Amino acid sequence: MALIVQKYGGTSVGSVERIEHVADKVSAFRAKGHEVVVVVSAMSGETNRLLALAQEIDPQPEGRELDVLLSTGEQVTIALLAMALKKRGVAARSFTGGQVHIRTDNAHNKARIVDIDRQRVSAVLEAGEVVVVAGFQGVDEDGNITTLGRGGSDTTAVALAAALEADECQIYTDVDGVYTTDPRVEPKARRLERITFEEMLEMASLGSKVLQIRAVEFAGKYNVPLRVLSSFDDDMDGQTGTLISYEEEGMEQALISGIAFNKDEAKLTVLGVPDHPGVAHQILGPVGAANIEVDMIIQNVGADGTTDFTFTVHRNDFARAKEVLERVAEELGAREVSADDKIVKISLVGVGMRSHAGIASQMFEILASEGINIRMISTSEIKVSVVVDEKYLELGVRALHSGFGLEQSIELTQ
Amino acid sequence: MALIVQKYGGTSVGSVERIEHVADKVSAFRAKGHEVVVVVSAMSGETNRLLALAQEIDPQPEGRELDVLLSTGEQVTIALLAMALKKRGVAARSFTGGQVHIRTDNAHNKARIVDIDRQRVSAVLEAGEVVVVAGFQGVDEDGNITTLGRGGSDTTAVALAAALEADECQIYTDVDGVYTTDPRVEPKARRLERITFEEMLEMASLGSKVLQIRAVEFAGKYNVPLRVLSSFDDDMDGQTGTLISYEEEGMEQALISGIAFNKDEAKLTVLGVPDHPGVAHQILGPVGAANIEVDMIIQNVGADGTTDFTFTVHRNDFARAKEVLERVAEELGAREVSADDKIVKISLVGVGMRSHAGIASQMFEILASEGINIRMISTSEIKVSVVVDEKYLELGVRALHSGFGLEQSIELTQ
Numbered sequence: 157m158a159l160i161v162q163k164y165g166g167t168s169v170g171s172v173e174r175i176e177h178v179a180d181k182v183s184a185f186r187a188k189g190h191e192v193v194v195v196v197s198a199m200s201g202e203t204n205r206l207l208a209l210a211q212e213i214d215p216q217p218e219g220r221e222l223d224v225l226l227s228t229g230e231q232v233t234i235a236l237l238a239m240a241l242k243k244r245g246v247a248a249r250s251f252t253g254g255q256v257h258i259r260t261d262n263a264h265n266k267a268r269i270v271d272i273d274r275q276r277v278s279a280v281l282e283a284g285e286v287v288v289v290a291g292f293q294g295v296d297e298d299g300n301i302t303t304l305g306r307g308g309s310d311t312t313a314v315a316l317a318a319a320l321e322a323d324e325c326q327i328y329t330d331v332d333g334v335y336t337t338d339p340r341v342e343p344k345a346r347r348l349e350r351i352t353f354e355e356m357l358e359m360a361s362l363g364s365k366v367l368q369i370r371a372v373e374f375a376g377k378y379n380v381p382l383r384v385l386s387s388f389d390d391d392m393d394g395q396t397g398t399l400i401s402y403e404e405e406g407m408e409q410a411l412i413s414g415i416a417f418n419k420d421e422a423k424l425t426v427l428g429v430p431d432h433p434g435v436a437h438q439i440l441g442p443v444g445a446a447n448i449e450v451d452m453i454i455q456n457v458g459a460d461g462t463t464d465f466t467f468t469v470h471r472n473d474f475a476r477a478k479e480v481l482e483r484v485a486e487e488l489g490a491r492e493v494s495a496d497d498k499i500v501k502i503s504l505v506g507v508g509m510r511s512h513a514g515i516a517s518q519m520f521e522i523l524a525s526e527g528i529n530i531r532m533i534s535t536s537e538i539k540v541s542v543v544v545d546e547k548y549l550e551l552g553v554r555a556l557h558s559g560f561g562l563e564q565s566i567e568l569t570q
Numbered sequence: 571m572a573l574i575v576q577k578y579g580g581t582s583v584g585s586v587e588r589i590e591h592v593a594d595k596v597s598a599f600r601a602k603g604h605e606v607v608v609v610v611s612a613m614s615g616e617t618n619r620l621l622a623l624a625q626e627i628d629p630q631p632e633g634r635e636l637d638v639l640l641s642t643g644e645q646v647t648i649a650l651l652a653m654a655l656k657k658r659g660v661a662a663r664s665f666t667g668g669q670v671h672i673r674t675d676n677a678h679n680k681a682r683i684v685d686i687d688r689q690r691v692s693a694v695l696e697a698g699e700v701v702v703v704a705g706f707q708g709v710d711e712d713g714n715i716t717t718l719g720r721g722g723s724d725t726t727a728v729a730l731a732a733a734l735e736a737d738e739c740q741i742y743t744d745v746d747g748v749y750t751t752d753p754r755v756e757p758k759a760r761r762l763e764r765i766t767f768e769e770m771l772e773m774a775s776l777g778s779k780v781l782q783i784r785a786v787e788f789a790g791k792y793n794v795p796l797r798v799l800s801s802f803d804d805d806m807d808g809q810t811g812t813l814i815s816y817e818e819e820g821m822e823q824a825l826i827s828g829i830a831f832n833k834d835e836a837k838l839t840v841l842g843v844p845d846h847p848g849v850a851h852q853i854l855g856p857v858g859a860a861n862i863e864v865d866m867i868i869q870n871v872g873a874d875g876t877t878d879f880t881f882t883v884h885r886n887d888f889a890r891a892k893e894v895l896e897r898v899a900e901e902l903g904a905r906e907v908s909a910d911d912k913i914v915k916i917s918l919v920g921v922g923m924r925s926h927a928g929i930a931s932q933m934f935e936i937l938a939s940e941g942i943n944i945r946m947i948s949t950s951e952i953k954v955s956v957v958v959d960e961k962y963l964e965l966g967v968r969a970l971h972s973g974f975g976l977e978q979s980i981e982l983t984q
Contacts, residue, residue: 172623172626172627175627176627206646209586209646209650210649210650210653212586213586213589213590213650213653213654213657214653214654214656214657217653218652218653218656220663220664221649221650221652221653221656221664222649222653224645224648224649224652224664224666225645225646225649225650225653227645228642228645228646231638231639231641231642231645232620232623232639232642234638235624235635235636235638235639236623236624236627236635236639238632238635238638239624239627239628239631239632239635239636239639240627240628242628242632242635243627243628249634250634250635250638252638252715254668255713299669301666
């Protein structure tokens, strides 16, 4: 018998029929004797419907009232799911975020959980009932309703699992796990049985949209085993999907877990900047002041006492960043600004590369053999990223996927 | 400067456009320096939409979960109205029933308010903000969400007005006040400027659907002046509509305030029951046990030691009541059961009739002069009711309306 926290997202509860299916899954877990806490999102489309109502009144609705409005979406789902469970003879009770004392700060629309009182939930579990909790919401210390921001239901589930010291937190979604890369780009992509928190963070931040990054961080921090799995299949065991946990000793580790990529980046370079201390700050200061987030940063020193400074930004910020940079370049007496938004970033991720030299050079060799020119390189302990021309995305991902043997169906945990 | 509690029902907040109109009205009150608490219902159609979702899952959804579900309807409205007020520069804050501590018993779907903590609301009013409260809902002592049943928003408004000792509780609706009778039956019906709580109770229970009966009782009990007025006009003064209050000394009182009628009744008679003590209970006991509510009751003693016993029930219960009665009649050795669902009840209501004899006989005379046969009569201190054949409804109401001079536009409060 285990204590499981399950989270079902918007598409998983997108209709009465889907909610009934979720109730079947939860019932199956109860029938095995597990204690179950279920966290649900708003039915898909509902949050957008409410947002549209608000914006009809005020394009920039006030944060506090927007939270009062949006939090009703999850409240509808908890009631319907609890009804569906009771109809199946499964004792269940629904709770809003406030009712189970999910305390947050008061940053409306993007609040952070500061505390969960486990007493209330534990008491209901001990009484043999399934606890159905509204995700995405909480209350601040004055009792105002807050929301955690889009996707915050994952965070609610992980936070509850941490507070209750649950055996596993299962995130049910519309995909059946985490893949070695995006199957739309590489059809040979393979589902991973396991992945570490660190790898998942790198995969998530690089564009795998399976899980909210904050939820993964939270799970890692409190060591909550996290499983991503599909709510659409008929598996009632919860043993499929991908398990995200810490690296276990003695576990044979693959060199590379997966290949992430990001199509939303654009690259900007200031060429021929007179090199002196503080030049990086003089360039990036105005960019940051314009509220533009920078991803990769590279600086090369040239031969003539000047330097070339390159960084990437989100493609949405490209035009603004270019404007800022042209002004800065003139002030600094730089030669010119070059800008390119037809690029992509491809990254190899794997905790295994910590102990294996040569992963980076193997990566460059594979890309070179396909005639793909690398425009930028950046590395971290468990990741190597390259920026290449947009047109090489599919070719590059497939070449690396095959070059590192990711399509093989050898299970990592064997 | 006064403290006003305003309540806007479902059609008054039925669309974003209507909510904007309500915000205009509230703003106008604030601009005059009044303190305002606004109670709102769910947008019209929303409660039915939610109910349909629930019933798709379970035709008899559990009460607790149904309340969690339905209470979201008002929560959406409070957020949207608070946004609309803020857009107009009016400081405002929304609260669910639980957030302003509207404590109820735990009778889900038909809870009764047991206590309201005025501290929270008072503090926000003192800070110069408009308080927007979700009607129809509260929490029980364990923090479970409860609802007061359909129309309960009126009760919320009156209870808040009582707790805050407000100067007036204004119920905005889709009619512009209480009329001497239903204008669809008598186009000459006139809006009353004032009416007493007792008269309003008689009018409401007899079929005028303007106000929830519980709200009127509550207002009477706590002496909260209640005003019914239209949310659809452009009046920004709140001095129109009908004011419901206690009779004031020296106030010239009309004999008759209005004519109510009820088309939903049916009449049942047991003829020739052997008369002995307890016969009324023997007849009505089984009817009550079948959960059938009885309205008027009349018993006449016959010459031959038998009695005729007549009562009315809601037309929906007619068939069941007849079945029960036929069984009872046989047991009691009664001669026969006669039943008629083609009847209506017409009632004269007015506190003035207390001090004036002869109202009843004047009523019977007017009806007789139109050739209308009276089937049953029942009187109370401020009401005379007659049952007549259904086909005489319009004729009877118009004859009485004109016979008692109700169409004259003499204002009662002059």
